[in-house]
Amino acid sequence: MGICNMSKKNKEQSTKYILKRMSKYxxxxxxxxxxxxxxxxxxxxxxxxxxxxxxxxxxxxxxxxxxxxxxxxxxxxxxxxxxxxxxxxxxxxxxxxxxxxxxxxxxxxxxxxxxxxxxxxxxxxxxxxxxxxxxxxxxxxxxxxxxxxxxxxxxxxxxxxxxxxxxxxxxxxxxxxxxxxxxxxxxxxxxxxxxxxxxxxxxxxxxxxxxxxxxxxxxxxxxxxxxxxxxxxxxxxxxxxxxxxxxxxxxxxxxxxxxxxxxxxxxxxxxxxxxxxxxxxxxxxxxxxxxxxxxxxxxxxxxxxxxxxxxxxxxxxxxxxxxxxxxxxDEKREEDDKVDAVKLEKVHGKIDMKNVTFSYDLNEKVLENLNINAKSNTVVAIVGPTGCGKTTIINLLMKFYNRDDGEILVDDKNIDDITKKSMRQAYAMVLQDTWLFEGSIYENIAYGNENATLEDVKRVAKLAQIDDFIEKLPNGYDTIISGNGDNISKGQKQLINIARAMLIDAKMLILDEATSNIDSKTEIQIQNALLEIMKGKTCFIIAHRLSTIKNADKILVLNNGKIIEQGKHEELLEEDGFYANLFKSQF
The missing domain is CATH 1.20.1560.10 (ABC transporter type 1, transmembrane domain)
Structure with missing residues (x-):
């Protein structure tokens, strides 16, 4: 009897809810x-x-x-x-x-x-x-x-x-x-x-x-x-x-x-x-x-x-x-910025993560008491086995998820006190999963910079080693890419994404397996382009190919959500630990 009454009550509430919402429209x-x-x-x-x-x-x-x-x-x-x-x-x-x-x-x-x-x-x-x-x-x-x-x-x-x-x-x-x-x-x-x-x-x-x-x-x-x-x-x-x-x-x-x-x-x-x-x-x-x-x-x-x-x-x-x-x-949206949140201006790119703990659900921690210090204009590489929390760090830095505990600071400001929009505008990103929309190649490259001219787009396309391919197309930079770029190769899509990131004037850069869809020869060709885009920026690189991070200022080795080793490439090899074994297994 109680269940029937509850069901009837829920139905009446549902009907009132629908009628009330529809009446507003x-x-x-x-x-x-x-x-x-x-x-x-x-x-x-x-x-x-x-x-x-x-x-x-x-x-x-x-x-x-x-x-x-x-x-x-x-x-x-x-x-x-x-x-x-x-x-x-x-x-x-x-x-x-x-x-x-x-x-x-x-x-x-x-x-x-x-x-x-x-x-x-x-x-x-x-x-x-x-x-x-x-x-x-x-x-x-x-x-x-x-x-x-x-x-x-x-x-x-x-x-x-x-x-x-x-x-x-x-x-x-x-x-x-x-x-x-x-x-x-x-x-x-x-x-x-x-x-x-x-x-x-x-x-x-x-x-x-x-x-x-x-x-x-x-x-x-x-x-x-x-x-x-x-x-x-x-x-x-x-x-x-x-x-x-x-x-x-x-x-x-x-x-x-x-x-x-x-x-x-x-x-x-x-x-x-x-x-x-x-x-x-x-x-x-x-x-x-x-x-x-x-x-x-x-x-x-x-x-x-x-x-x-x-x-x-x-x-x-x-x-x-x-x-x-x-x-x-009516789904719960991203939490609004704090009332007194400020814009992140004159970014230097110093990042600190202090005792950060995070879990996608309460049963299993993905990151636990994580501490990272990245000085401005430095390159920090994050390596480790699949599922150790590398991409999760990026999600937290971009405020896509809220940490469970700890602090994340950018230029000594708590990211909770910074607006999401200005925080995300401070980053340029090249992810493993490429995303292109149906439109011209020019529009796709200029996506992050509405004021970009055709000359700007051509400049970054040359740096990304994709300009020769584009120029050979019937309509050049006006060539229309089909939904998600299915009419070009994965490598070409990734190069367009790299060119897009080069066009964004951001002080911080995230490369999440950015060269995973690119062959080794092309990867070597665009290393100079990546070095160019990384100049004057604080860079976070997530990579499985350890050869791409040899010159990083700091390498963080993650396992089970914790940093187990950190240092430069040569220092970690000398320690002959987890990183050294990982490196040897690739070469």
Whole structure:
């Protein structure tokens, strides 16, 4: 009993939450929505006049002396009212489609804004595909509801009220039938809705899982083929796809029960109306025209009930999508800078990490009591086995994650007292994972420096040993790179990333396996370029190729999140410890 009450309470809170959030987006367009509501009411009133005029025409025939002029007059009025109603419905559709488009635009903008401001830790627990599903499929579902379902529900409500009023004026006795059928419709609809809402929520989740799996495997398609894992991947997809299809089927199947049940109840009410109406006609309590009008109004009355029950499935789907979207938009973003945080200006590049401890989750420490001192204009190399915490240090320096304990100082200022933007602008980065966007080579290289000229871009391209390749392309620096640079090699992508970093006027540089995708010959060629970019900067180099860090001012050897050795290359070799063994294993 307690669980049921808790579930009901959670559902009510969820509904209030969704309606409250959606109202904020709709409030911007309150005037157009009010106009739509007024036009909807007028349009439906015009449509409701039709059955009444039809009844008048039948009564003319019923009297015996057929007056065709009156019949044609009523028929003409019906046509006029129906045309007016259709024109207004068309205008309403245009207004709501435009309103829905604007709301969808705002939702996507807010969702993407959230995406860019989420902490990296969010993506440790959530797949990219599921996030994409929320920004695309779920928001589209919400837009569809706003553009069509919202007005359809309003139309149905107006038609219900108007039809009931007209039937009440025709025959109070016949209206009593609906005091039996309406409660049956409401109770059955509410019961099925309570049962199906979790199914629609599950459907949205399973579709997100499916999108996540597809996105992940498209990115790794070459690896799948290289390891002949097509069959295994297809089997995994078949399972995930079946789960998504089953969730979709279950939601739609049980949701469609409402339509069938409401149609059955409406047919029962029509049977009662026909039977009791005939008896009243024989007693001269109602005319044939009135029975005709009442039947038409009863069809109009039952139509919206059926329409609303049909829309419930769409609304359930929209509510599930809305909940996912709004929960995503409301996700906890990166912590704001402190109120008194200052910009990092006139950077010298001195960095100190004092007793820094960090863990991605509370169960396992990645770094423990780490102490690093990097003087300005020096090169610090960080080496160690995979998973020892090298990249984590970089994440902490860039304020991508917050440390658990200890202090990180830049130019003797605690990074907690420095704004994130100025902190990150103080660094230039070349990472192992290259990232390029769809655009020209010039735009990709100039990405970090909006004021860069073509001459600036060409200069750094020459330093990065990529200018010859670019000049040979049909459109040179205006050549368009496809999504993430799939039409060029990994090495060429990395060289473009290195050129990009060279163009940034930053006092600190991070090279995280920067030459891992470059062949040895090219690596030797760009060593001078790297030395050029490193001049006058405090540099952190993470490298597996130890030959690239021989000239570092300080080498830190990490293992299990702790610095076990540190010193210059020759000093560490003389110690004949962990680093020496690592170096010997490569040569």
């Amino acid at each position: 709709l409030y911007k367009y309150k005037f157009t929505i009010i106009i739509s509501i007024i036009l909807t009411i007028v349009s439906n009133i015009f449509a409701l006049v039709g059955p009444m005029l039809s009844g008048y025409a039948i009564e003319v025939i019923e009297k015996g002396n057929i007056d065709f002029s009156k019949i044609f007059y009523y028929a003409f009025l019906m046509i006029v009212f129906y045309i007016c109603s259709s024109i207004l419905s068309y205008i309403i559709s245009i207004i709501m489609v435009k309103t829905a488009r604007n709301v969808v635009y705002s939702l996507r903008k807010d969702a993407f804004d959230t995406l860019l401001n989420l902490p990296l830790s969010y993506f440790d627990k959530n797949s990219i595909g599921d996030v994409l599903s929320k920004i695309t499929y779920d928001i589209d579902t919400m837009g569809s509801t706003l553009s069509t379902d919202l007005i359809n529900i309003l139309t149905s409500i107006v038609t219900l009220v108007g039809s009931f009023f007209m039937m009440f004026t025709i025959s109070k006795k016949l209206v009593l039938i609906f005091f039996i059928t309406i409660p049956m419709s409401v109770i059955s609809t509410k019961y099925i809705t309570n049962k199906t809402r979790p199914l629609f929520r599950k459907r949205a989740k399973k579709i997100g899982d499916l999108n996540g799996f597809v996105e992940e495997n498209i990115s790794g398609l070459k690896i799948i083929k290289a390891y002949n894992k097509e069959s295994k991947t297809i089997d995994e997809f078949r399972t995930i796809n079946k789960n998504a299809v089953d969730a979709y089927y279950n939601a739609e199947y049980y949701g469609s029960m409402t339509v069938a049940l409401i149609s059955f109840i409406n047919n029962i009410s029509l049977a009662f109306i026909s039977t009791i109406g005939s008896i009243l006609y024989l007693k001269n309590e109602i005319s044939l025209g009135q029975i005709s009008s009442f039947v038409l109004y009863s069809r109009k009355f039952s139509g919206p009930i059926r329409e609303i029950s049909n829309l419930i499935s769409d609304m359930q789907s929209s509510f599930a999508a809305s909940e996912r979207v709004f929960r995503f938009i």
